[in-house]
Amino acid sequence: MLLWIGPGLIAAAIVPYVIxxxxxxxxKKLDEPPALTExxxxxxxxSAYNEEAVIQERVxxxxxxxxxxxxxxxxxxxxxxxxxxxxLVREAFERAGITYRIIANTERLGTxxxxxxxxxxxxxxxxxxxxxxxxxxxxxxxxxxxxxxxDERIVAVCGDLHPLPEEGSHPAQMESAYRNYYGRMCTWESAVDSTYAFNGALVAFKRDLVTRIDDRQGADDANTAFEAIRRGFRAVYEPTALVYEDVPEEIRRQYRQKxxxxxxxxxxxxxxLDLLRQRRPFSRFFYPLRIYMYLITPPLFLLGSVLFVAGLALTSPLLALGVLVLAVLAGYLWSSNTAVSFAMNQVYLVRGLLNLGTDTRVWESTSKKIRRV
Incomplete structure (x- = not known):
C-alpha cells in the first residue's frame, strides 16, 4: 500500500510545477521593453552590515x-x-564622484x-x-x-539573479539550476499579470505608489511586489536585468541562507492572503499556485518520499537502501540537475515552514566576503 500512497502524494505535490x-x-511571453530615450x-x-571586504568593489x-x-x-x-x-564606502563614493548620502543606524534594524x-x-x-x-x-x-x-500599470520590477559565472562549487551549481527554472516561472507570471517572487538583489519601484515596504514580517523583495499588487498595479520580473551573487561554498552556510x-x-x-479576493489573473490563478507550492507541496513531497522508501524497505530492504544511495549520489554528482534542485528546495521550504514565528529581519550575512580586485 505504501508503494502506491507515496508516489501518489509525490504526484499531487508536483502539480503546480507541472502547470x-x-x-x-x-x-504568453514577455515582450522586450522599449529602450530608454532618456x-x-x-x-x-x-543597506549593509559588515561588508568591508566587498563594498568598494560594489561601488x-x-x-x-x-x-x-x-x-x-x-x-x-x-x-x-x-x-x-x-x-571604506565613503572613500569609494568620493573616489568615484558619485552623489551619495550615508545613514548610520543607531541599532540593528535589518534590511x-x-x-x-x-x-x-x-x-x-x-x-x-x-x-x-x-x-x-x-x-x-x-x-x-x-x-x-x-507600462504605466507596472509599479515594481526586479532583476534576474544568478550565481557569479565563475562559481563552480556544488552549492553554486545547484543554485544555478534552481534560478534558471525560478526565473522562467516568474517571467511567465509577469507576462500574464504579476509575480511576487522577487529577487532582493535588484528591485526598482515608483515611490509615489510604493511609499513603504512592510517591515513587520516577510522578505523586503516580496513585500515590495505585494505592495504594488495590493494597489491594483503590476509587479514584473525582468529577465534581461542580470545580477550576480556569491553563493556560499559550504553547504552548511548555503543551508542557513536558503x-x-x-x-x-x-x-x-x-x-x-486577502489579495485572493482581487479579480485578476494573479489572484485567481498564480497566487493560489504559489500558496500550493510553498505550503502544500513541501510536506506532501517529503511525506510521499518517506512513505515510498518505507514501502520499498518492507518489500526489499536492499532495494530501498540502493534507492537512498542513488538519491545521495544524484544530489552530489548531478547538482546542476533541475530535479535534484527541486528536491533540495522542498527541504528548505519545509524547514522554512517549521521556522515560522522566528524573527528573521536581522541576520548575519552568509556571503564568502572575498574582496574582488
Missing amino acids: FLAGINIG YPKISIVI KNILESSYPSDRYEVIFVDDCSSDNTKA TRSYNRAIEAAQYPIVVTTDADVFFERHALERLIARLLS IRRATQLIEATIAN
Whole structure:
C-alpha cells in the first residue's frame, strides 16, 4: 500500500510545477521593453552590515553601469557595522564622484527597516534597492528602469539573479539550476499579470505608489511586489536585468541562507492572503499556485518520499537502501540537475515552514566576503 500512497502524494505535490512547466513553454511571453530615450533620475538604496571586504568593489560595479552617474544618487544605510564598512564606502563614493548620502543606524534594524529609512530620504521618484554584496551586469540597471517605465500599470520590477559565472562549487551549481527554472516561472507570471517572487538583489519601484515596504514580517523583495499588487498595479520580473551573487561554498552556510529566504517568502505569502479576493489573473490563478507550492507541496513531497522508501524497505530492504544511495549520489554528482534542485528546495521550504514565528529581519550575512580586485 505504501508503494502506491507515496508516489501518489509525490504526484499531487508536483502539480503546480507541472502547470508552470506548461506555462513556461506554451504560455504568453514577455515582450522586450522599449529602450530608454532618456534616463530618469533615480535613488539607489543599499543597506549593509559588515561588508568591508566587498563594498568598494560594489561601488565600482555601480559606477561601471551603463546608467549615467549624473542621473542617480546612492543612499547607503550602515546597519551598525562593527568593521570598517562605513569608512571604506565613503572613500569609494568620493573616489568615484558619485552623489551619495550615508545613514548610520543607531541599532540593528535589518534590511527592510533600513530601506524604509532611506525611502523617506530619497530625492527622486524611482527608488532602486539592491544588496551590498551582489554585482550588476553592465546594462542591468538600464533594462530594469526601461521595464518599469514601459507600462504605466507596472509599479515594481526586479532583476534576474544568478550565481557569479565563475562559481563552480556544488552549492553554486545547484543554485544555478534552481534560478534558471525560478526565473522562467516568474517571467511567465509577469507576462500574464504579476509575480511576487522577487529577487532582493535588484528591485526598482515608483515611490509615489510604493511609499513603504512592510517591515513587520516577510522578505523586503516580496513585500515590495505585494505592495504594488495590493494597489491594483503590476509587479514584473525582468529577465534581461542580470545580477550576480556569491553563493556560499559550504553547504552548511548555503543551508542557513536558503532557510532564511524560504521563511521570509512563506511569511509574505501568508500575510497577503486577502489579495485572493482581487479579480485578476494573479489572484485567481498564480497566487493560489504559489500558496500550493510553498505550503502544500513541501510536506506532501517529503511525506510521499518517506512513505515510498518505507514501502520499498518492507518489500526489499536492499532495494530501498540502493534507492537512498542513488538519491545521495544524484544530489552530489548531478547538482546542476533541475530535479535534484527541486528536491533540495522542498527541504528548505519545509524547514522554512517549521521556522515560522522566528524573527528573521536581522541576520548575519552568509556571503564568502572575498574582496574582488
